[in-house]
Amino acid sequence: MKVTHLKRVFGLAILLVAFSSGTSASEKPKERLELSPSADLVSTYVWRGAYQTGISLQPGLSATYSGFFVSAWGSTDFSTSFKEFDLSLGYENGGLSFIFNDYWWAGEGNPYFDYRNLHYYEAGIGYSFGEAFPLSLNWNTFLDNDASTYIQAAYDVSLKDVDLNLAIGLSPWTGYYHKTGTNGFIVADVVLTASKSIPISQSFALPVFTQIIVAPNQNNVFLVFGMSL
Numbered sequence: 001m002k003v004t005h006l007k008r009v010f011g012l013a014i015l016l017v018a019f020s021s022g023t024s025a026s027e028k029p030k031e032r033l034e035l036s037p038s039a040d041l042v043s044t045y046v047w048r049g050a051y052q053t054g055i056s057l058q059p060g061l062s063a064t065y066s067g068f069f070v071s072a073w074g075s076t077d078f079s080t081s082f083k084e085f086d087l088s089l090g091y092e093n094g095g096l097s098f099i100f101n102d103y104w105w106a107g108e109g110n111p112y113f114d115y116r117n118l119h120y121y122e123a124g125i126g127y128s129f130g131e132a133f134p135l136s137l138n139w140n141t142f143l144d145n146d147a148s149t150y151i152q153a154a155y156d157v158s159l160k161d162v163d164l165n166l167a168i169g170l171s172p173w174t175g176y177y178h179k180t181g182t183n184g185f186i187v188a189d190v191v192l193t194a195s196k197s198i199p200i201s202q203s204f205a206l207p208v209f210t211q212i213i214v215a216p217n218q219n220n221v222f223l224v225f226g227m228s229l
Contacts, residue, residue, distance in 0.1 A: 031066045038062075042226040045075055045082075048150050048169055048177060049189030049215035051222070052105075053082040067093045081108040090124075099124040101140075120145060148175025150188060165193040171217075179217050186217040 039059040045052040055078050062071035068091050075084040083105070090099035101122040110118060124140035134156035141149045154167035169188040171177040177188045192212045197205040206227060213222040 030064075033063065033065045036062045036064075039229040040226050041229060042224055044222055044224045045077070046189075046211075046213050046215075046222050046224060049213070049218055049220075050177065051218075051220065052084075053077040054079055056082070067091050075105075083108045085112065095128045095130060097124075097126045097128075099126070099140075142176065146175045147173075148177060149173065150177060161196060163195040165191075165195070167191045167193070177217065179219070182217055188215065188217055190214045190216075 037060070039057065042056050042058065044054055045056040045058070052075075056075045057078075058073065058075045060071060060073040062069055069089075071088045073086045073088070076082065085104045087102040088099055090097060092098075101124065103120040103122065104112060104118060106112075106114075106118040112118070121143040122140050123143060124138060126136060126138035128134075128136040136154050138152045138154075139149070140151075141147055148171070150169055150171055152167055152169045154165055157164050157166075168190050171186050171188050173185070174183045178186060190213075193209055194211075195207065195209040197207045199205045208225070208227045211222070211224040211226070213224060215221065
């Protein structure tokens with residue numbers, strides 16, 4: 001990572017730590033082990049404004065204990081050999097979070113254990129202001145790939161029985177998120193997500209969501225439907 005970019009990341013981390021020391025956005029971490037399986041089915045897989053593949057099944061499993069968390073997440077499509085497997089390790093307390101991500105999206109047939117060439121590593125820091133002011137801020141920087149950085153601000157609001165999330169993602173300097181021929185500061189994506197649980201029976205409801213994704217730097221737009229299984 002370039003030294004100038006690294007200084008910016010550390011500076012942001014120090015600022016958020018100082019801010020969070022006097023602000024409590026949530027309760028203290030629960031001191032018990034919790035496991036959370038999940039799975040989403042999406043019509044299109046779009047990541048930070050960039051198209052990845054078509055209809056995909058995306059399972060996940062996370063474990064949390066006393067603020068620490070570890071998770072595994074994957075994505076497999078139905079028409080090509082696209083395959084992704086990601087691992088995350090982090091800590092969250094009082095709205096402040098730190099995370100380290102190991103991305104592997106080399107696809108079926110490529111060796112997973114080639115950690116030097118087929119894995120991408122990312123460090124991130126975030127802050128959530130809590131229910132009274134449902135704004136969250138996240139800064140994520142690759143530890144290679146020219147220190148490509150993605151900064152996101154997201155805000156939650158409810159409209160009747162629909163939960164809305166509006167997010168904007170920025171990339172401050174040239175890197176992975178830039179379309180060929182573009183440089184410097186860009187808006188990577190603007191995303192509006194609408195979520196709702198549809199009652200299936202008296203004891204079961206199916207969570208579904210729709211996303212409108214505008215990716216100005218990619219000169220593209222997406223309408224994505226998904227459901228959580």
